Amino acid sequence: MIPSLLAFHVFTIFQLSTxxxxxxxxxxxxxxxxxxxxxxxxxxGGVTYVNQGLVGFGRIPSNFTESxxxxxxxxxxxxxxxxxxxxxxxxxxxxxxxxxxxxxxxNVISTIDYQARRHELDFVLTPYYNSTNLSFAAAQKTFALxxxxxxxxxxxxxxxxxxxxxxxxxAAAPGFGTNPLADPQMPIASTAEPHLSVDAEGVVANADxxxxxxxxxxxxxYLFTADGKLVQTIQPPAAILPLDKKGNLxxxxxxxxxxxxxxxxxxxxxxxxxxxxxxxxxxQSATIQDGALxxxxxxxxxxxAPTVSVPLIGEWVVPLPVSSSGKVEATSEIHFVSAGVFLxxxxxxxxxxxxxxxxxxxxADLFSIANATDIHGxxxxxxxxxxxxxxxxxxxxTPATYVSFVDYADATQLARFGLHNGDPDDxxxxxxxxxxxxxxxxxxxxxxxxxxxxxxxxxxxxxxxxSLGQPFNAGEDVDNQFLVFRVTLPGASPSVNKAxxx
Ligand SMILES: *[C@@H]1O[C@H](CO)[C@@H](O)[C@H](O)[C@H]1NC(C)=O
Ligand SMILES: *[C@@H]1O[C@H](CO)[C@@H](O)[C@H](O)[C@H]1NC(C)=O
Ligand SMILES: *[C@@H]1O[C@H](CO)[C@@H](O)[C@H](O)[C@H]1NC(C)=O
Ligand SMILES: *[C@@H]1O[C@H](CO)[C@@H](O)[C@H](O)[C@H]1NC(C)=O
Ligand SMILES: *[C@@H]1O[C@H](CO)[C@@H](O)[C@H](O)[C@H]1NC(C)=O
Ligand SMILES: *[C@@H]1O[C@H](CO)[C@@H](O)[C@H](O)[C@H]1NC(C)=O
Ligand SMILES: *[C@@H]1O[C@H](CO)[C@@H](O)[C@H](O)[C@H]1NC(C)=O
Ligand SMILES: *[C@@H]1O[C@H](CO)[C@@H](O)[C@H](O)[C@H]1NC(C)=O
Numbered sequence: 001m002i003p004s005l006l007a008f009h010v011f012t013i014f015q016l017s018t019x020x021x022x023x024x025x026x027x028x029x030x031x032x033x034x035x036x037x038x039x040x041x042x043x044x045g046g047v048t049y050v051n052q053g054l055v056g057f058g059r060i061p062s063n064f065t066e067s068x069x070x071x072x073x074x075x076x077x078x079x080x081x082x083x084x085x086x087x088x089x090x091x092x093x094x095x096x097x098x099x100x101x102x103x104x105x106x107n108v109i110s111t112i113d114y115q116a117r118r119h120e121l122d123f124v125l126t127p128y129y130n131s132t133n134l135s136f137a138a139a140q141k142t143f144a145l146x147x148x149x150x151x152x153x154x155x156x157x158x159x160x161x162x163x164x165x166x167x168x169x170x171a172a173a174p175g176f177g178t179n180p181l182a183d184p185q186m187p188i189a190s191t192a193e194p195h196l197s198v199d200a201e202g203v204v205a206n207a208d209x210x211x212x213x214x215x216x217x218x219x220x221x222y223l224f225t226a227d228g229k230l231v232q233t234i235q236p237p238a239a240i241l242p243l244d245k246k247g248n249l250x251x252x253x254x255x256x257x258x259x260x261x262x263x264x265x266x267x268x269x270x271x272x273x274x275x276x277x278x279x280x281x282x283x284q285s286a287t288i289q290d291g292a293l294x295x296x297x298x299x300x301x302x303x304x305a306p307t308v309s310v311p312l313i314g315e316w317v318v319p320l321p322v323s324s325s326g327k328v329e330a331t332s333e334i335h336f337v338s339a340g341v342f343l344x345x346x347x348x349x350x351x352x353x354x355x356x357x358x359x360x361x362x363x364a365d366l367f368s369i370a371n372a373t374d375i376h377g378x379x380x381x382x383x384x385x386x387x388x389x390x391x392x393x394x395x396x397x398t399p400a401t402y403v404s405f406v407d408y409a410d411a412t413q414l415a416r417f418g419l420h421n422g423d424p425d426d427x428x429x430x431x432x433x434x435x436x437x438x439x440x441x442x443x444x445x446x447x448x449x450x451x452x453x454x455x456x457x458x459x460x461x462x463x464x465x466x467s468l469g470q471p472f473n474a475g476e477d478v479d480n481q482f483l484v485f486r487v488t489l490p491g492a493s494p495s496v497n498k499a500x501x502x
Pocket of ligand 1: 061063065464
């Protein structure tokens with residue numbers, strides 16, 4: 001065991017022992033007191049959803065290193081609960097294992113040859129409902145995390161993947177993706193370094209241990225086995241692919257393409273409805289031909305036969321929130337709630353590790369596609385027919401219904417956990433880049449209540465960073481922060497329970 005792992009482990013044991021001194025709460029029968037005073041209800045499609053407030057906060061220091069020797073970094077790009085691990089203890093705490101996935105490594109200066117990977121973190125959640133403000137140190141005991149392991153990802157011929165900007169394209173080939181029959185042309189680091197380039201952003205853990213990963217470069221969706229081997233590749237319709245003026249693929253994220261996903265605006269969100277075997281991916285913001293503005297797209301794939309064929313079965317327009325100054329709050333994650341209803345993490349770039357300004361919009365919102373137009377298989381799947389030319393939505397298309405829901409930057413809720421929004425820009429300031437959502441049930445006494453877990457991507461910013469084995473100083477320390485809200489989501493039980501193996 002390398003020294004830093006040991007250090008973090010000891011730190012966590014310390015957290016757990018002191019957690020015993022927290023005010024005793026009696027499990028899921030506890031009335032939600034402080035949280036209730038801040039409860040926010042919204043209505044969508046005739047159903048009332050309630051934000052009961054913040055109940056947990058966790059933190060991993062920015063210099064914490066994982067088993068390869070690299071700093072753990074931007075693991076908040078994607079999180080999910082490992083199926084079969086969620087458990088309620090008799091003392092009011094809950095335990096489980098989070099599967100977390102960083103994106104493409106420390107890339108503030110340039111992209112690097114970072115092998116895609118996922119990690120497992122064990123956690124103990126001791127929900128805190130009291131209105132008394134905890135200190136920052138005490139607050140971290142409500143959601144205590146322990147690093148467990150790392151799986152590195154490989155593609156064809158057990159070749160490691162790369163985080164390097166795709167400077168070239170590899171031709172389609174049979175046997176490494178069956179959608180349809182041969183995998184599509186692949187983003188690769190360069191002709192000289194023909195490694196699949198992955199900028200991972202979304203993760204879904206399947207019951208058999210395999211997992212789906214969505215990516216920004218393609219933007220593609222990949223299926224990996226439990227031990228990290230690529231077995232399926234999903235290529236989206238031409239309207240989403242990054243094409244140059246001549247209609248040729250060019251995967252670079254250094255510049256915007258002529259049509260398709262914008263640079264670094266790929267499939268940020270990925271979620272599964274395990275009751276229907278439907279996988280959903282969302283683009284961070286609208287395609288270039290759609291004005292690169294608020295009208296982004298949600299795609300649905302049938303993953304009933306994941307290694308055989310993964311057909312596109314639905315596509316809808318989702319109108320992202322727009323600030324009073326006209327800025328689109330792009331989406332960083334989605335999570336399936338119930339048929340047609342999704343949570344959507346939409347946010348600005350303000351906060352610790354981003355621009356130091358006050359956060360104006362950092363939300364887990366809700367949208368419904370119940371009345372939205374399914375545009376899959378129509379001319380809108382061609383880059384020649386924008387669904388929202390210059391940002392104005394076509395009259396023939398009804399977008400999703402979008403409502404505001406959980407506000408991360410609520411000052412009263414943050415203060416209960418020793419956190420704040422805006423100055424001072426230190427580690428008690430809420431992070432900028434929240435990019436993940438996952439759900440677990442509170443229990444039988446409140447069957448519509450769920451814990452909503454969310455984590456920040458710290459962009460590997462650490463004064464004591466390690467990248468590809470080399471130490472670096474990013475000039476600031478941004479910890480990985482985790483927030484846990486309690487929310488009432490009628491109708492969510494079947495898919496949430498199945499997703500986590502209950
Ligand atoms: C991380 O930084 C803190 C504060 O400087 C230090 O106490 C701790 O030992 C460091 N941990 C590692 C793993 O380097
Ligand atoms: C419940 O027990 C677990 C395991 O011993 C411990 O980690 C946790 O802190 C306990 N929770 C409370 C509220 O005492
Ligand atoms: C869909 O339309 C029906 C009929 O107008 C309405 O009752 C329902 O609330 C709408 N649902 C959403 C999510 O907008
Ligand atoms: C909150 O915790 C304090 C200190 O433990 C306790 O005195 C107080 O009664 C609690 N308040 C509520 C509303 O439970
Ligand atoms: C995989 O190995 C085969 C046989 O050596 C080789 O022909 C092929 O080019 C390799 N593919 C990749 C992507 O490296
Ligand atoms: C892709 O676009 C970049 C930026 O315009 C350009 O430098 C590069 O040559 C293009 N690559 C290919 C394979 O066309
Ligand atoms: C998904 O595909 C399976 C076959 O693999 C089929 O039986 C099922 O009807 C499909 N579901 C949808 C919603 O298209
Ligand atoms: C909690 O902290 C906030 C922000 O500092 C403060 O406004 C509030 O009065 C505090 N609440 C209590 C009960 O001390």
